[in-house]
Amino acid sequence: MIRFERASFAYRPGAEAEEAGKVGDAGKAGVRDVSLEVRPGEVVVLCGRSGCGKSTLLRLANGLAPRFFPGRADGRVLLDGEEVGALSSWRVAERAGSLFQNPRTQFFNVDTTGEVAFALESAGWPEEAIRARVGATLRELGLEHLAGRSIFELSGGQRQKIAYASVWALRPPNLLLDEPTSNLDAPSIADIAAFVANAKAAGRAVLVAEHRLAWLSGVADTYVHLDGGRISRVMSAREFAALDPRELDSMGLRTRDLADVAPPASAVAPDGGVPPDSADDDRGGAGEIVLSARGLSVDYGRGPVVDGADVDLCAGQVVALVGRNGAGKTTLCRALCGLGRRARGTVLLDGRRATRGRRTRACSMVFQDIDYQLFAESAAAEVTFGLSRRAADAVDTGAVLRELALDGVADRHPATLSGGQKQRLAVAACVAAGKRVLVFDEPTSGIDLDGMRRVARLLRRLAARGRAVLVITHDLELIACACDRALHMDRGRIVARARAREDFDAVRAMTGAGAREGEE
Known part of the structure; x- marks a missing residue:
């Protein structure tokens, strides 16, 4: 007891x-x-x-x-x-x-x-x-x-x-x-x-x-x-x-x-967020393809973790990557960003074959465990960490932090920030570096309703500014609020694709959430 x-x-x-x-x-x-x-x-x-005291009660117990x-x-x-x-x-x-x-x-x-x-x-x-x-x-x-x-x-x-x-x-x-x-x-x-x-x-x-x-x-x-x-x-x-x-x-x-979850019916997403695109072409009316992969595979010696995946990421679009735990989602995203040495296949950036080095300069991945990618002594210093002095001098750090509601923590050490603040700080560094492809790994893990909506708005803002956004998620509510397309990964392969607003029941099936009551 x-x-x-x-x-x-x-x-x-x-x-x-x-x-x-x-x-x-x-x-x-x-x-x-x-x-x-x-x-x-x-x-x-x-x-x-978040912050209401739930974890504190467990810590007392x-x-x-x-x-x-x-x-x-x-x-x-x-x-x-x-x-x-x-x-x-x-x-x-x-x-x-x-x-x-x-x-x-x-x-x-x-x-x-x-x-x-x-x-x-x-x-x-x-x-x-x-x-x-x-x-x-x-x-x-x-x-x-x-x-x-x-x-x-x-x-x-x-x-x-x-x-x-x-x-x-x-x-x-x-x-x-x-x-x-x-x-x-x-x-x-x-x-x-x-x-x-x-x-x-x-x-x-x-x-x-x-x-x-x-x-x-x-x-x-x-x-x-x-x-x-x-x-x-x-x-x-x-x-x-x-x-x-x-x-x-x-x-x-x-x-x-979860059977009640659906994309917003109105032309404006919840809390003023920008809604996913609803145009009629196959890519949801997105811009040009920024990053494309064909036959991408990753093998660590026990068989392929990623097996011949084909992916297109477009400017102005948020794509959800869904699938069971261990399906290879994080490994695929690391390979797309040039972070994996064992990747095989063809990856194009702006239609040209891209080396790992070129991809790491254009892409950034916000990890599920955000503590792995924060290095500086203050939030302000983190924004330009790793940039050359000339590039850092050209960044308006204060403006970048204000855009992500971090201006009040500029002098704080990153380790003292909340999980959501750390995540936004990593995004701030991506924005300052001019990254064109942004990948998020489970950005709403352990986040409340308000936090989920903030993440959704952030994803939409990034896409609206011409970036290609890929998000690994099990969160059906986030997909409904923020995503244009969904890719279903199973045993290292992309096995299905769907447009989120027009075919949300297919997305629901991809996540294993089941259909609405009364539907097949």
Whole structure:
């Protein structure tokens, strides 16, 4: 059982800028006077806008706040009747399994089997018992095919599944899940939903912080809406399902049913964004082809990861690249941008054959894990990082930052920014460098409704200025708001194409989201 009794927590100034979500709130963000109970066999969902305190509650429950995240805690937080603060870290780990939003932050091994075994080894289990439990866990979660693999060879979604398996290996009585589906495709999300349902049936108390709410229908018992660190509303599953869509929107919550997602019917996208093109030619009325690939393949020695892919990216167009985890999407995009040495095939830039070097000068990829590509000591310096002195002097850094709503953080170190701010900073550097092809890898992973719409508007603005934009995504809502076309990738091949506005049901099928109720 997980219990909060008038629990409050305020981060020490500067300790948790990302949780704060905006400049100046470090030290103020957190939670205030929260009383909540998650009983055995119950799934409780924490929902609300980014920065509302969802992750903070999980950190209080697993002891990371204030042990790892400094700050002031008040009230009581209990696991199975004992205060978390009085438990040693290893006892907390036995009682509450935590899955973080970014699986990289909780890996301790370089191979998948060792990672699943790690918690058992740390708990002092004998070797034969560890082997038996690891095998049983992988079979139960349907992950036998990932056994013995290098962590570095896995897709983001596959890594998250291994992280989940490592949590479940100990069979803890309480589960704390922070955005557990943020990197997963629709079939994998369905698997996670089934797993959580089984854990619930086995008597586990499950506390989930989540933006993507559709998968929790039929699984969750209670929804707790947080606003400004306080509980604003507690709803049963039936009460939550009865909410008017406009009320859901006003609460900053994502859709409850992916079958309801569709491109905007009006000529203007949500919140004033520029709508996807709706012209009648095969490329959706886009401009000239900027980057084109034919027969592009990538092989790391175990068979092709990308196998003969054909891609056209056009100026003024946003293209979604969809497909299951491990289909080869990120590898394809890296090859298109000239980042992969093992790529074979023909790549043209402006109709001329392009070397890797020429492609890296014209293209840029905004990674899913944005921390890998921020290097400077301040946001302002990051905008021109890597440019020659002459090129940097020609950039109006202040204007670039203002365009992306980053002018207020110019002097901040990139590591202190929120996830959304880091992403926009990487885009600012691309804009300053004059990149013509921009690739985004899961830009809305772990982002709330407002954040998703901001990303959609950003993608449309970039396309409207003549750039070719490619976005890897599992997010059907983002595709509906921002994309002109969709490419479906499966086992290294592009197997289907569709225009998003005119054939959205085909796009829905590509993502595995299913059809609307009453449709075939």
